[in-house]
Amino acid sequence: MTALTVVIVEDDERFRAAFSAMVAQAPDMLLAGTAADLPQGLQLLQGVRPDVLLVDLGLPSGSGIELIRFAHDHLPQTDVMVVTVFGDEPHVMASLEAGATGYLLKDSRAEDLVEQIRALRAGGSPISPVIARQLLLRLAPEPQPTAADDALLSPQERQVLTLSAKGFNFEEIARMLNVSRHTVMTYVKRSYRKLQVHSKTEAIYEARKLGLVRD
Template identity: 35%
Template sequence: MTTPDHPTLRVVVADDQAAVREGLVTLLDLLPDIAVVGAAADGDHALTLVEQHAPDVVLMDLRMPGVDGIEATRRIHDHHPATKIVVLTTYSDDTSILDALRAGALGYLTKDAGRDHIAQAIRTAAAGQAVLDPTIHARLLAATAHHPDTPPSAPPDGLTTRETEVLTQLAAGHSNTEIARQLFVSETTIKTRINHIYAKIGAADRAQAVRYAYQHHLTQP
């Protein structure tokens, strides 16, 4: 049951395989706090559904005919920033992952994920927090790790050491509460520092901050 504090999340499912698409719709419609408002077989139709329904989240496949998932993600992120995108795909190669995140995806899961994991990813993304499959997170860390002969450098864009710590924790998928607990400060302090980080790196939201962290090698294994 939904309440004013926990409203129903409106979701669009985009996948070119009818069996997968219909299966996801059926599974998600069984959840009390999620309502599927549209299902698309390609990126172009997904864009139309976003324009019509303004969903909270799009569950996006990558390989689709016509407008693929990467381009659809980019257009939704640019023109409908309130709608968050969670990629759900069979592809877990470095190029697909990085292209999806750069396009604006806030989450990335493989189709091995179970219903509970997918549902939690939708809820997390709707709250504006990044969510990555553990396998995907490991691949990102490997893809962006420092080379052994690369000397350490000062934090970029004027970030302080503590702000860099917060950004690293944020990129690892931790919530504000978890970051505050790990750094022994209040959650209000973390929110303030995150706002300062956004201003310094030119990020509009958590997804852009996560991408910045990966691009600048601020993640930790």
């Protein structure tokens, strides 16, 4: 069986050494090269056509997403696995949209990395559980308000909360609705009481959960 060739682009020397050692010790893998920054990574990929690219996102000279795009555009046979500390939605979605097929956080079990590489090459998409949950929540349908939920807040109260969720302050909302600030505050206080909350942030959160407010 031909060994899987792996390239690692990671700026942190400790992680780069640890990942390199794991790959080098795997009997079915061959470490084809390592790089510490974006230019080195691009240069390496122009000379090596690895089966798997392990790439960090926070490189000192640019984003690893550029390497993901390069691999996607020029190395269609290469599978890309992100290994990073960034677990927020913008980084995850940008990586997947660029062409990554695996996404692991650096708090994942290090000893599982080799198995994750094998799974990636076998057609799987290894993703840290916290990232998978985030993606599932993003794709979940928005809750539909029931008749009881609709009746919980008046149309005016829902309108004020909707505008608040969009970032408008109470003075701006009063002008937009052509009412006094006192009237707006009355709607706000009623909303707080009905939703059993004590702040605008809590009110918006609860209203979103009930499907009463959408951005």
